[in-house]
Amino acid sequence: MKIVKLKKTNLFLFLEIISKEADFWAPVKKSPDKHIFEVIEDFSKINLDYTRTILPPKKIMLPSDFNMFQASNTKYTPDFSHVSKKIIFGIHPCDIHALVIMDKFYSHEYNDPYYQKARDNTLILGHSCWPDEYCMCKSTHTHVVKEGYDLFFTDLEDTYVVWIGSSRGDDLIRLKPELFDEDLTDKDIQNFSQRREERDKAFTNDINFEAMPDLMELKYQNLLWDKLGEACLACGSCTNVCPTCNCYNVEDKPILGKNCSNISRCWDSCTLENYSGVAGGENFREKRSDRLKLFYTHKLQSYISKYGKPACVGCGRCVVTCPVDINVYTVSKSLDNEEVDTFWNRLSKEVTK
Template sequence: MRIVKLKKENFLEFMEGISTISELIAPIRNGDKVSFQPVKDFNKIDLNATRTILPPKKFFVPSSFAMFRISNQTYEPDFSHIKNRILFGIHPCDIHGLLVLDRLFMQELQDPYYTKARISTLIIGVSCMPDDYCMAKSMGTHVVEEGFDLFLNDLGSFYLVFIGSSKGDDLIRLKTGLFEETITGEDIQKYVEWQTKRDASYKNGINFIAMPRLMELKYRDAFWDKLDLACLSCGSCSMVCPTCNCYNVVDRKEPGESPVERVRHWDSCTLHDYSLVAGGENFRKSRKNRLKLFYTHKLEAYAGKYGKPGCVGCGRCIVTCPVGINVKSVAQALEGNEIKEFWNIANLEVLK
């Protein structure tokens, strides 16, 4: 992997340069919220954002899109939602989230829509410091070695830039005069010190190694009944999760000669109708059974198949769930701890 330096005084010129070849998406702040948006003003890019509301998966698996149209025995696939893009400001945990989706959508049965979007998108990662909700270190996702074209490590007055692909190298060559090839011993020491500082800053995490067996041992534990009472089945945890990938498809047709359009949209295994089948049977009527499925995916099943957790430790479920059900609190409950957030909700008379 080739490594170069970019002084911060040259950062905006580099961004302006790469924006001429593709649509540039970056974290943009609006009040106290940050989201990935097309860049219209380079000065509004938030380089210090901890997390965006939604992960970058929305650019690869949109919340809703037309897959194809059928009319008079003609079949027309629709890839119109896919653009050539550069996604800037992706944190290591979110890059790991994309690597999870890569395995699901590009390995055994290749999803043509995800694959085309992935190929059409360049990833520029950026280093970050954790806040009180980040759990990336305990998940092993605070460091990333693949899945990006460029990765910028913020070392104060300059970025140490890791070039992860030939496409990333092409981006460097657009403005090659802005980069320095020589990496000094002092630069390396700054990088080591920054890594040490970042690792020591993590305040949150779970004992992931213990989770797969605990999920099996406590699959029928009483704490799931408490979650059953507390969960609102709103699906927010799935919507904000970088690795959740459930979807549904519906066929739409307007009256007359208009074609049939098949639309794919996000769904969630935590929603009541997800397991509803013909005849009105629902295999997971209870909230606790849906939550068991969700957390089995995050803490056991994916690890068993791929050797890595289905959770990347981004902390979005922690800041999103209104009743405190999240990977952290469920992991603590599996370890035998009583968690005040959803225990208090479950003890309310109105929910009994």
């Protein structure tokens, strides 16, 4: 892998040059503690001082609702209008790992052209990060990244160490090669190692993800799930914000007077009541507790059995989002018999008083 250096003062100049032929997305600050990925026209709006965005970059790859094709009795017209040339800058390692999980999911048994075309047209420019108290990526081993990006920028105060992860990334550097320096000094390498060591020490959470597949199995009938089901609002926020959640629904939207329909696709959530509904009015997971079991089986057990790692990248979004404290941290700790102070634990104590 090729590694080069870029002076921080040259970052925006480089970004402006590479953004000419593509929609350029980057994090911007929306409120004191909320960031989002947005299309950038004014580069001074980019704010890299963030931990996690409200929604992950999956919203850029596959929007929450888009048209897949138009169908009539005689004709099928695919619609790829959600696809355009894009560059996403400022993605953190956990979100890059999530994209790699998405890549696997959407190409495993069937190649999803709607995802694939969008992904092929998108360049990923990662950026280093610093954890807060909700980050769990060290436990999921997603705090460092080795694949899934075209360029990765590690912040070393006045310099970036830039990792070139693909030939497309190399092409970007070649648009303005004089901005980059190929000679990394011993001092640069020392600074890099020191930063990495300090960053690793800054994590305050530690979850035993290795134990989760067995604990999910052993505690599948545990009363914990009833407690969680009592508290869950079935709002679907956890799956919307999760960078690895990929379930979707397909809707047939008839166009009146034209004898055809638009077939659209929108994000779905396994925590919503209708998710497991079938024709005839039956529902295989009417209880909220059953739906939460499905979510956590996917995150903590089945993906590990198949791919050797959890379908959680430790981004902490479910932790900061769920209004009743049901998240991968509190559920994992509870499965591991640790006391956690949560809304749902306090609720169940109230009920049993």
